[in-house]
Amino acid sequence: MNVTIIHGQNHQESSYHAGRFLVNQFNDVEELHEFFLPDDLPVFCIGCYRCMHEGEEYCPHYQYLKPITQAIESSDLLIFTTPVYCFHVSAPMKTLLDHYFTWWDSHRPKATMYNKQAVIISSGAGAGMKSAIQDIKTSLSHWGISNIKICGFRSQAIHWSDVNQKNKHNVQQKLIKIANSLKQPPHPQIKTKAMFMIMRVTQLKKWSACQKDYDYWQEQGWLGKKRPWKSYE
Numbered sequence: 001m002n003v004t005i006i007h008g009q010n011h012q013e014s015s016y017h018a019g020r021f022l023v024n025q026f027n028d029v030e031e032l033h034e035f036f037l038p039d040d041l042p043v044f045c046i047g048c049y050r051c052m053h054e055g056e057e058y059c060p061h062y063q064y065l066k067p068i069t070q071a072i073e074s075s076d077l078l079i080f081t082t083p084v085y086c087f088h089v090s091a092p093m094k095t096l097l098d099h100y101f102t103w104w105d106s107h108r109p110k111a112t113m114y115n116k117q118a119v120i121i122s123s124g125a126g127a128g129m130k131s132a133i134q135d136i137k138t139s140l141s142h143w144g145i146s147n148i149k150i151c152g153f154r155s156q157a158i159h160w161s162d163v164n165q166k167n168k169h170n171v172q173q174k175l176i177k178i179a180n181s182l183k184q185p186p187h188p189q190i191k192t193k194a195m196f197m198i199m200r201v202t203q204l205k206k207w208s209a210c211q212k213d214y215d216y217w218q219e220q221g222w223l224g225k226k227r228p229w230k231s232y233e
């Protein structure tokens with residue numbers, strides 16, 4: 001199994017350690033790709049729409065995105081970790097999600113996403129983990145990933161070393177359960193397929209945001225009988 005882990009922070013504290021703990025639950029990891037934000041993507045999306053109209057490789061930040069994209073595309077499991085910042089994801093994590101907006105099913109979803117699994121881990125001192133996780137989950141769902149597990153946990157601390165034993169034990173137990181559940185092969189869920197079919201109608205009716213989106217759906221064969229999850233069923 002290939003795994004990509006993306007940390008919404010450069011430092012190695014609670015969210016990082018939880019993410020690494022999860023990775024260590026698998027004994028079949030062949031390739032592990034790890035990214036730290038903002039170090040690995042130190043720029044905001046500037047809204048130039050070059051990704052949309054010309055292609056993702058024309059993004060002015062493609063030099064940063066390329067290795068992240070390659071890792072994500074070649075991985076079976078994606079893990080995202082983020083601290084809660086003001087009830088949401090860290091700004092660097094939001095920046096990463098913004099850069100991939102053309103991967104949404106309303107634009108040009110990647111067929112490989114329909115066969116991936118993902119885990120979102122978020123640590124907050126007290127509250128806001130649910131909304132921080134939702135920030136990431138919304139994007140991943142629209143990328144076409146069905147099987148998304150979540151793990152929010154209360155650190156009550158700034159440093160991992162200060163997280164009390166009870167909280168550490170609780171999060172580790174949750175992560176062990178998640179790891180066990182991921183050992184089953186993923187199945188695209190009805191909700192994901194239904195969303196795809198709704199987006200297909202918007203393409204058929206030529207309500208696409210741009211011609212490139214329409215052409216992409218046409219090339220994939222999705223305006224005909226092909227479906228991105230078919231080769232995996």
Ligand SMILES: Cc1cc2nc3c(=O)[nH]c(=O)nc-3n(C[C@H](O)[C@H](O)[C@H](O)COP(=O)(O)O)c2cc1C
Pocket residue numbers: 009011013014015016082083084085086087088123124125126127128155156157158159160
């Ligand atoms: C800018 C900033 C905003 C924060 N906002 C929240 C918050 O809304 N809710 C919360 O519970 N903790 C908040 N915290 C605390 C961190 O989320 C908490 O310490 C978390 O465990 C840090 O994770 P990390 O060790 O992976 O960085 C905030 C911390 C910072 C620096």
